[in-house]
Amino acid sequence: xxxxxxxxxxxxxxxxxxxxxxxxxxxxxxxxxxxxxxxxxxxxxxxxxxxxxxxxxxxxxxxxxxxxxxxxxxxxxxxxxxxxxxxxxxxxxxx
Amino acid sequence: xxxxxxxxxxxxxxxxxxxxxxxxxxxxxxxxxxxxxxxxxxxxxxxxxxxxxxxxxxxxxxxxxxxxxxxxxxxxxxxxxxxxxxxxxxxx
Numbered sequence: 001x002x003x004x005x006x007x008x009x010x011x012x013x014x015x016x017x018x019x020x021x022x023x024x025x026x027x028x029x030x031x032x033x034x035x036x037x038x039x040x041x042x043x044x045x046x047x048x049x050x051x052x053x054x055x056x057x058x059x060x061x062x063x064x065x066x067x068x069x070x071x072x073x074x075x076x077x078x079x080x081x082x083x084x085x086x087x088x089x090x091x092x093x094x095x
Numbered sequence: 096x097x098x099x100x101x102x103x104x105x106x107x108x109x110x111x112x113x114x115x116x117x118x119x120x121x122x123x124x125x126x127x128x129x130x131x132x133x134x135x136x137x138x139x140x141x142x143x144x145x146x147x148x149x150x151x152x153x154x155x156x157x158x159x160x161x162x163x164x165x166x167x168x169x170x171x172x173x174x175x176x177x178x179x180x181x182x183x184x185x186x187x
Contacts, residue, residue, distance in 0.1 A: 019098075019148040025103050
């Protein structure tokens with residue numbers, strides 16, 4: 001487990017051609033670890049038929065609505081997403 | 096290179112249609128597609144992520160014109176053909 005609850009992270013801005021679980025609107029966005037879950041097989045690899053997909057910790061990440069939908073979010077919106085560890089990077093400064 | 100299904104936050108699709116007392120299925124074939132997919136996954140022919148991937152690979156020129164369960168049918172069809180379970184000419 002790489003991240004702990006409360007830690008600031010940034011999602012990957014990667015744009016792969018295969019099945020991928022970071023929606024476009026959450027790419028290269030700053031968020032905060034809200035919960036740490038168990039480890040699960042990575043969907044990207046499972047979708048490609050990998051018989052031994054990497055198993056990664058899954059996190060609930062909280063994003064400020066205004067960061068996800070700049071100028072378009074209702075006030076005080078917090079957006080939660082379940083994201084695998086390899087989708088996240090550490091962020092030194094809090095968002 | 097985001098796929099066609101990744102439409103969160105895109106505009107231009109019009110408002111989401113809300114049906115009062117929306118039925119689980121709008122016709123029997125939808126329920127059959129749902130059941131078929133669950134059965135094939137349960138039998139281990141493919142997993143849920145492979146199914147999602149198959150739906151996301153639908154021809155872009157057709158994708159947005161298909162209904163939800165028409166996309167499911169296309170995904171199941173693609174996987175059955177790719178695995179050699181059903182010959183392409185009979186999978187319609």
